[in-house]
Amino acid sequence: MIDLPDPVLNYLLSSEIASRSPAYLLFAKGGELLKSGGDLGLYGLVSSGSTGDANDIVGFLGGMLPLAAEPSCLRMVELDSGAIADVHLVPSAEGDWVVFLDARRQAAEIRALHQRKNETQVQLDKLMLVSLGEAPLKSIPTERDAHLRKLLAALRETVELLSRALEDRE
Numbered sequence: 595m596i597d598l599p600d601p602v603l604n605y606l607l608s609s610e611i612a613s614r615s616p617a618y619l620l621f622a623k624g625g626e627l628l629k630s631g632g633d634l635g636l637y638g639l640v641s642s643g644s645t646g647d648a649n650d651i652v653g654f655l656g657g658m659l660p661l662a663a664e665p666s667c668l669r670m671v672e673l674d675s676g677a678i679a680d681v682h683l684v685p686s687a688e689g690d691w692v693v694f695l696d697a698r699r700q701a702a703e704i705r706a707l708h709q710r711k712n713e714t715q716v717q718l719d720k721l722m723l724v725s726l727g728e729a730p731l732k733s734i735p736t737e738r739d740a741h742l743r744k745l746l747a748a749l750r751e752t753v754e755l756l757s758r759a760l761e762d763r764e
Contacts, residue, residue, distance in 0.1 A: 614680075614695040621648045621690045623660040628689055637694045638675025652692060661685040670697045670704075704760065711756035718749040 598606075617632030617639065625647040630639070639651065649656045654671065661683050668681040678701045684691040721742070 611695070614697075617694045619648075619651065619692045620688060621659055621692065623689060625649065625659055627651060632694070633696075636675075636696065637673055637677045637679055639694075648690075648692075655692065658683070659690050661690045670701050707756055707760050711753060711760065714749055714752050714756065718746065718753060721746055721749065 615633040615636050617634045617637055618630065619627060619634075619639065620629040622628050627646055627648070648659045653674070663685060665682065665684045667683070670678055671681050672678050678697045679694040680697045680700075682691075682693040682695070684693060
């Protein structure tokens with residue numbers, strides 16, 4: 595684990611984690627709920643004091659509990675409530691922790707990147723059709739042809755950059 599000074603950890607907790615409306619559930623190795631807390635309502639989950647087993651409370655975890663030795667994260671899970679969350683699965687001696695962090699903002703950013711990439715690809719395709727539909731470019735390019743080539747190159751680069759950004763976020 596990274597050794598960070600307490601002020602840095604406290605800052606990260608208050609700025610990054612708290613802004614994502616954390617909630618948690620702790621399940622015994624047998625699957626029964628031991629503890630819960632945080633902003634459970636945002637995720638359509640039980641309130642503290644409720645009982646039940648993992649399959650009844652968080653159906654998509656069926657067959658995943660008890661957890662293996664290593665923590666893991668399920669990114670941008672759309673829950674039955676419609677909420678989108680990063681779901682962290684953390685095994686411990688106490689039981690299996692399931693931690694929810696709001697991922698609506700990240701999902702919206704990815705949707706916007708996908709939309710921008712698709713719009714740019716459509717523009718690129720239209721431009722390619724226009725340039726191919728005309729007579730072949732002359733051996734001595736005109737100023738218009740040079741501008742068209744630059745525009746095509748810029749659009750291709752934009753599509754590639756958007757594709758890489760999406761790969762990094764997904």
